[in-house]
Amino acid sequence: MVISAITDGISRQIEGAVAQVQESLFEPVVRLGVTGLSRAGKTVFITALVANLLERGRMPQLTAQAKGRIEAVYLQPQPDVTLPRFDYETHLAAMTGDDPRWPQSTRAISELRLSFRVRPSGFFGAMRGPRVLHLDIIDYPGEWLLDLGLLDKTYAEWSEATLDRIANRPEAADFMASVRAEDGALRLDEAKIRNLATLFTRYLLAARSAGWSDCTPGRFLLPGDLAGSPVLTFAPMPKPALTPRGSLWREMQRRYDAYKDRVVEPFFRDHFARVDRQIVLVDVLGAIHQGPRAVEDLRRTMADVLAAFRPGRNRWLLGILGGRRVERILFAATKADHLHHSQHPALTGIIAAMLQDAKARADFAGARTAALSMASLRTTVEETITRGGETLDCVKGRLLTSGKQVAMFPGILPTDPARLLAPAREGADRWLDAEYGLMEFAPARLNLTPGIGPPHIRLDRAAEFLFGDRL
Numbered sequence: 001m002v003i004s005a006i007t008d009g010i011s012r013q014i015e016g017a018v019a020q021v022q023e024s025l026f027e028p029v030v031r032l033g034v035t036g037l038s039r040a041g042k043t044v045f046i047t048a049l050v051a052n053l054l055e056r057g058r059m060p061q062l063t064a065q066a067k068g069r070i071e072a073v074y075l076q077p078q079p080d081v082t083l084p085r086f087d088y089e090t091h092l093a094a095m096t097g098d099d100p101r102w103p104q105s106t107r108a109i110s111e112l113r114l115s116f117r118v119r120p121s122g123f124f125g126a127m128r129g130p131r132v133l134h135l136d137i138i139d140y141p142g143e144w145l146l147d148l149g150l151l152d153k154t155y156a157e158w159s160e161a162t163l164d165r166i167a168n169r170p171e172a173a174d175f176m177a178s179v180r181a182e183d184g185a186l187r188l189d190e191a192k193i194r195n196l197a198t199l200f201t202r203y204l205l206a207a208r209s210a211g212w213s214d215c216t217p218g219r220f221l222l223p224g225d226l227a228g229s230p231v232l233t234f235a236p237m238p239k240p241a242l243t244p245r246g247s248l249w250r251e252m253q254r255r256y257d258a259y260k261d262r263v264v265e266p267f268f269r270d271h272f273a274r275v276d277r278q279i280v281l282v283d284v285l286g287a288i289h290q291g292p293r294a295v296e297d298l299r300r301t302m303a304d305v306l307a308a309f310r311p312g313r314n315r316w317l318l319g320i321l322g323g324r325r326v327e328r329i330l331f332a333a334t335k336a337d338h339l340h341h342s343q344h345p346a347l348t349g350i351i352a353a354m355l356q357d358a359k360a361r362a363d364f365a366g367a368r369t370a371a372l373s374m375a376s377l378r379t380t381v382e383e384t385i386t387r388g389g390e391t392l393d394c395v396k397g398r399l400l401t402s403g404k405q406v407a408m409f410p411g412i413l414p415t416d417p418a419r420l421l422a423p424a425r426e427g428a429d430r431w432l433d434a435e436y437g438l439m440e441f442a443p444a445r446l447n448l449t450p451g452i453g454p455p456h457i458r459l460d461r462a463a464e465f466l467f468g469d470r471l
Helices: 002-025 042-054 088-096 123-128 142-152 155-166 170-180 190-210 248-270 284-290 292-309 341-354 356-364 418-425 459-470
Strands: 029-036 070-076 110-118 131-139 277-282 328-333 368-373 380-387 390-398 405-408
Touching: 029 042, 029 142, 029 459, 042 070, 042 088, 042 110, 042 131, 042 277, 042 459, 142 248, 142 292, 155 170, 155 248, 170 190, 190 248, 277 292, 277 459, 284 292, 284 341, 292 341, 292 418, 328 341, 328 459, 341 356, 341 368, 341 418, 368 459
Parallel strands: 029 131, 029 277, 277 328, 328 368
Antiparallel strands: 070 110, 110 131, 380 390, 390 405
16 A cells, blocks of 8 residues: 555656646746635636636736737636646626626636747847747636645644634634533544534634634535535544543544645645746735734634645645746735725735745745735726815725615724734724724626726736746
């Protein structure tokens, strides 16, 4: 069995090396990972990006487009025939139809290949003629991404950290009461395990709805065909003084270890570790609206994500021959269209400061990083109104709930990120000197013309950073 595992690993390394040589010599491939937490806008980002690369009239910051080097862009079948295709056409129809709406969020991994025919620059480039570059976009649920942090933790470490973190959350009250009443040293009882796993899953679902970011294990939220299996039937619990064989605690540990071995590691090895470029989408405004604790939770969660990600090097020695290295990571604060453009620099500053710990790790490991604020699909227009003698810079859009056109003034973000991050780190219950509003806008009705993609904010700058150099 060990020999089989070794030979299988060597085969993967050789196959990866051959694939990379073929790509570099003939038609190079850039694998772009799109990640982020729930409601950060991954599906919208991919759909809007593809639409604006196929119809590039709104992409002036993409250098290859501005200089006329892109001759054509077209969709092709994705290379991995075992993965579902990202349903671009259905998502675009939802966003741009007569009754525009947000598409369904990511619930499983999917892939899409976009191919560019590019005219090389320079004298010798013109002599060679056009070349082809493939952009493989890999979309997967952010909940799965968070599971990467489990790989460095034992069951005891994960249980202790999780129970400490959720102890005072109202969403976890039922689970905490039940798990504290159990003795992990007692003999295994499948009914008790299932009850604790059910209560813990209910907590995760409630925590996600309440805006908490640290909802792991991710497959508990999106189980797919693993629903009801032992690998998804465990929960954190305090470690007893004794953990005899056949005890409740030892069985929980066994299932946790199986979850890492059978679910998390294959996902990392087969998909995540092969990414060349990465975008991490973050709903910073949503966290600010929730309050200081949500901001600190988001900051800590994203730092944990990228610590597990280990950009710039492989996590395991799987690929001396075929290993890839993440070269660029973009941190993008989404929903910038919920703010007047005058506040976009403040939003960018906040996400850069929130992710400073994680960003420093990425830079140290050799990956080039950047942060920006963006809106993949712009849903609002700007409007200045006067109220009580005060001029307010607002945004106006169509409410998701009623469809009515309303103007929103979300408050003024501080130019110094410490004004938000300091009370967040200190565990403040609310913002002392400000309130931040947030409304849910529906996509605006569009009248697109050939050659012009859907409206956005800085989507072209994101594309330029992520893969513009390869065009």
